[in-house]
Amino acid sequence: MPFTFTKTVHPISFSDLSGQEFERLVFATLLRMYAWHTLDWTGQTGSDGGRDIVGTRDDDYGNRITVVVACANWKSFTSTKGNSDIDKIVDGLGEIPHEVIVVAGKSVSAATKEKCQAHAKSRGITVSEVWSGSEFEERLRFHADSVFQRFFSGEELPDEASALRTFVQQLDPTTEREAGELIARLFDRPAFSTPIRSESNLPAFRQAIGDTIGALNTGIWRDREGAIITRISTRQSFTSVTVKDALAECVTALTGLRVIFDEGLRNNHIQPCQCGKADCPTFMIEHEYCERLENERSRVLNYADVALSELGSKKLSRHA
Known part of the structure; x- marks a missing residue:
């Protein structure tokens, strides 16, 4: 029973x-x-x-x-x-x-x-x-x-x-805080916490950004191999205008972060490690792009924090 x-x-x-x-x-x-x-x-x-x-x-x-x-x-x-x-x-x-x-x-x-x-x-x-x-x-x-x-x-x-x-x-979250915690998990990984310096360890950085955009837009979070990790509330499903707007701005900032990263790779201002390993997480980054990536990522996390605060969740942790 x-x-x-x-x-x-x-x-x-x-x-x-x-x-x-x-x-x-x-x-x-x-x-x-x-x-x-x-x-x-x-x-x-x-x-x-x-x-x-x-x-x-x-x-x-x-x-x-x-x-x-x-x-x-x-x-x-x-x-x-x-x-x-x-x-x-x-x-x-x-x-x-x-x-x-x-x-x-x-x-x-x-x-x-x-x-x-x-x-x-x-x-x-x-x-x-x-x-x-x-x-x-x-x-x-x-x-x-x-x-x-x-x-x-x-x-x-x-x-x-x-x-x-x-x-x-x-299972749909029964409280706004639970919904917020599921969203907070999207940002609890190296792509959003590793300090960006001239030599940075950024495993699957670009893919992590794309996965996060996809999860916020569709409610389905997938891992690197495409398997479903979990389902979350989509940004459009919240009733709070504050949450909706903040998550929409978060997606825009994530897209901007990806654009900066791609631009840096294309112009050789960001270069993958020369070790020859396809999945090596190490990148050599010029100072200007370190600042641009850090600033845009801060915008991403700030918008996420606005939404999470409204949902009763803790603010995202920042690297030292």
Whole structure:
């Protein structure tokens, strides 16, 4: 039977959920939080070796990294249990993942988190996080309110990864803030955060601009290979004139950014690395074009921030 929930402001009692129900919520929340190349729910098979969810996505430098998530909806979360899951992940995966996230259904003390993170570091894991139940709930409500509303209104989520992925992709945001967070994800990548200098690492810069324009215009965000990452609200679908106008100006500025980049390439003011690798992300850029690209990109982010602020989302982070 599906779990039912009476709508109140009280914290969620994740202990009332089965292991699979908890993992479904974590999987759905992760789908809303990040732009994944792949995301697989392995826990449903029953023999996951501590790896309930495994995904790949780009880090801040455009490198593809492996992220492993362990769902720990236990009555009591201890560092011993958390460290045991970390060991299972490292020993069973065949390679050390870049990032490990352990998601608990209960409270987790700061000391316990520190012990688990120290153990993960000792096993060669670069980034590790432990989410307490309340921290997971905050992410669920913030990034995936549509999932939260459906699930706790009694609608069972699909129990197979691809079906659950499709279900989440097709869910319309239930709040303006959730819609804003999906748009904010478009700009959470190196093309919009890497400092532009005389030698810049800009992976798939031009394509990232085109993908963003396409997503804002059509509501479909695709990755470099053309696969759908997720669906978002189109810029035309918002009722707020402020949001519509800001996103329209954002698209215009994105187009201008692409024009400057193409002009620089055409006139050899921007030159790809001479290493011979077709997908090398390094570009040599003359000072004038560094300034032009930075200024136009700032316009893009400023217009996006106007829309996101109106939708109740945080401003986009800027590089130092």
